[in-house]
Amino acid sequence: MDKLADRKGCDLHSHTQASDGMNTPWENVQLAYERGLGALAITDHDTVAGIAEALQAGERLNIIVVPGVEISTMAGGTDIHVLGYYVDHRDPVFLERLAALRRTREKRNEKILAKLRELGIELAMEEVIAVLGRPLEPDESIGRPHIADALVHKGHALDLRDAFDRYLAQGAAAYVPQPRIHPKEACEWIREAGGVPVLAHPGLYGDDALVRTVIEESGFKGIEVYHSDHGVSEEERYLAMAEEYGFIVTAGSDYHGERQGQIFHGDIGSRQVSTQVLDQLQQARARS
Structure with a gap:
């Protein structure tokens, strides 16, 4: 070495x-x-x-x-x-x-999934985690890229960029702002x-x-x-x-x-x- x-x-x-x-x-x-x-x-x-x-x-x-x-x-x-x-x-x-920040993120994730359902896209958090191909470890953080992966996996987006542009980026159809600290x-x-x-x-x-x-x-x-x-x-x-x-x-x-x-x-x-x-x-x- x-x-x-x-x-x-x-x-x-x-x-x-x-x-x-x-x-x-x-x-x-x-x-x-x-x-x-x-x-x-x-x-x-x-x-x-x-x-x-x-x-x-x-x-x-x-x-x-x-x-x-x-x-x-x-x-x-x-x-x-x-x-x-x-x-x-x-x-x-x-x-x-x-941990408090991650709990806020989790609430946001659920709101994003609710907006997707309003758009006719049924996607549960269990499906998002399943796309990982492994169990979610303690203190790991699920974010929008994971949701994007699941959207691609289910055929609702062509790739990660398409998923963000259409659904997850600021101003997109399923975007949800997240309360953040300064x-x-x-x-x-x-x-x-x-x-x-x-x-x-x-x-x-x-x-x-x-x-x-x-x-x-x-x-x-x-x-x-x-x-x-x-x-x-x-x-x-x-x-x-x-x-x-x-x-x-x-x-x-x-x-x-x-x-x-x-x-x-x-x-x-x-x-x-x-x-x-x-x-x-x-x-x-x-x-x-």
Whole structure:
């Protein structure tokens, strides 16, 4: 096995079966190892259920696993995602807060299924889970991508994108808004769990004025400058913004695995920074 010191790249955004990813935590770490990365963050939506397995894989494969999370929030009527790095994934207060977010998501899922029934599409949550092909583990999170998979499986959509465009995306026929906390509260939760809050993929929000407002209100320590859905101009813009605010610059593929022959959003390692960024995150954590 090669030395960790020879592996410099770091992908700080990946999802597993614990939320809406397709792979197990172990498989994500294995892929990172095969890509020659030195570190991988596990950042599932509103859950840390995949971290323990990923840490075991990291020890086995001699690759750093950063325990993380991606919390769904809202500001200015826009969904804003907050990444948290080096959170204590066993902290009982943090775990209960995340569980409360998942319970809200579950209520939203049922409302989405009710809207689909109004459209003549009969789809039960049991069918959504059945498409997973495995039992749902404790603390795992079911979200819209799982419902989209079930819609495709039952022939109501051509693929994942079609399912979102027709039924699940904002403004689509079965879309249901979800009550969310403010980014400031998510940042506070992450800090109280011993972690470092970073603004995820600002280019996806389409509103840099809002991005600045959220940054100035919320207590972030970094920006995900390099993301699979950011173009070169966006990366340059957010790099300048990070420098302006004195923020840590992070990168992430936002890997979700392969669905219907497509990788969402990018493959593991497609966006990366040096593992020196981990030192910066640890220093920010110590200062908090």
